[in-house]
Amino acid sequence: MSHAIETESLEYRAGKQFALQRLNIHVPAGSIYGFLGPNGSGKTTTIRLLLALLRPQGGRIRVLDGEMPDDAPRLLARIGFVPEQPHLDVTFTVREMLQFQAAFYRTWDARRAEDLLRQFQLDDHQLIGRLSKGQKAKVLILLALAQRGDLLVLDEPTDGLDPVVRRDILFALLEYVSQYKATILISSHLVHELERICDWVGVLDDGRLLTETPMATLKNGIKRLRVRDAPASIGTAPFVVLARHAANGGGGAVTTAGETWVVRDWAPEMASYFDGIGASLDDVIDLDLEDSFVELLRASRAPAGRS
């Protein structure tokens, strides 16, 4: 099994506005896959479909060695899930919750659960309803990790948490990955966190997968170029032009003076292309993941007519 998760033309519609359109997602086994996308892009819905919480209206979903939602009970035994909203019964204590979960998962690791309790400094006799937001998040992570699953799915696990808690959680997650060959799918807004730990990234916008690449390719492949004397229309370039603006940032007519191009799939050798079209490349500016992400979104939402 080379992919832990694979969807084929996944479709789902909810109401008139929102639709997932023929999603083809591939999460390589053993990778840390970041699921990026603005609010409302369909990340949570996709995750729900992957876990058989929703039924797809079209396409197929392969998770681990089975299909969802048909093989759900068998596969869910190997999947740890951290949802966006805490979903646990508030009348349980932390200890009771641990015992409850332990009864359902054969791979439950009681030792790790105790270690994490200590590491997260959680009082196991505390009622779940009385925990702070950060502590609740830690409990959710603890339950998912102690389950010893082959796949961890985390939906905005650190959203709204203070930096200290976020680090504690990331630390525990990375420790887990170091020890087990697990696959992790994280959806998050916190682009900078994803930047550090993900080796693959999928960008979702408005129900469509804009791109799915290794993290390094996304970060390094999107650049801002300072270009001069470029013709108004260019033929095929070795890179993909996401946007062109005048150097002063105006979105109006493109002049032969300085421009800023935002391009994708850039490689350093492509600089020679500019000589070929009689333009000059003044500078290549790196973009961090957040900027790359924003440029990708802008480009995909831009009205047709841009070159």
Place this chain on the structure above:
Amino acid sequence: MFRAILYSQWKWSRLIVAVGTIAGFALPLVSLQGAARADRSPLEAEALLHAVQAWGVLYPLLAAALGLLVAIVTWAPDHRGRHIHALTLPLARWRYVLLRFATGATVLAGPILGVTIGALIAVAAATLPPGLHGYPLALAVRFALAALVAYALFFAVSAGTARTAGIILGVIGAIVVVQVFASVANLELNLADHLQMVLTNWPGPLAVFTGRWMLIDV
């Protein structure tokens, strides 16, 4: 898995079960108050029967209330968490529902036992006028059936979506209560015809609630 779910079931319903057990235990004893004296005349027998019948109304109410409350606490946490926790557990939904039903029925054993023991003690301690007999076990079995039927009904409704559950629960609860009172009090209500229709359409389940609940009878 059964143990884990039973534990959570117990946790949520223990107050209801405790109160229900005490009430179920006390009901037969209270209904036979005053029967412990010797030498009852036939007139007193009639008074005794009236008392038993009057108190008897509380059995189906208690059974219905227990069924309703246990069903509610069984599903309220699931609805609160939007079913996510249960749906991501590694077992099929129908299995989970079955386990929940079984554990709910299990905790209802408390009040049922309460009624059984209370009825047995009440009848044993009473001195019955000639011609009257005690039917403690029959009463207890009927109570058990009523409680389980009520539980099953409300359970089926609660296992659905929260909003429809609330609406249907309210309607059914009202119907059961009115039905019981109407049949016991022999009231001529405008609803009587509708209730008759309900009775004839659902002869089996709800029939256990109607009629008189007599711990002591001829």
Place this chain on the structure above:
Amino acid sequence: MFERIDPRSSTPLYAQIAARIRSAVASGELRPAAALPSVRELAADLRVNPATVVQAYRELEAEGFVEIRHGAGTFVRELAPARRSRERARQARAIVQRMLTEARRHGVSVRELRDAIDAEIGVEAT
């Protein structure tokens, strides 16, 4: 030691980690036979994917800077002095390259740059 690792930089994280270790070995900051942090520790400390650390260590092993002993850890190797000075020369040139790129960006000529270097080194010497 790894305080300057910058995930936002266009240099891949594994390359940054490897570069830092390389310069530490070349400068003697990391002595031969010294143990590098375990993959787990370093990944957790830097909050990066453990695979990233593994990639860095593997690259360093391929270049001959470290030795990965399974079960024991990763250890710095003894570098021949010639190798060490070659490495330091390489780093110096990389620094100069960055300086030249930056100068070009700001429109500073090579001549102006040289004068500035002399001036600064003069200041350093005193």
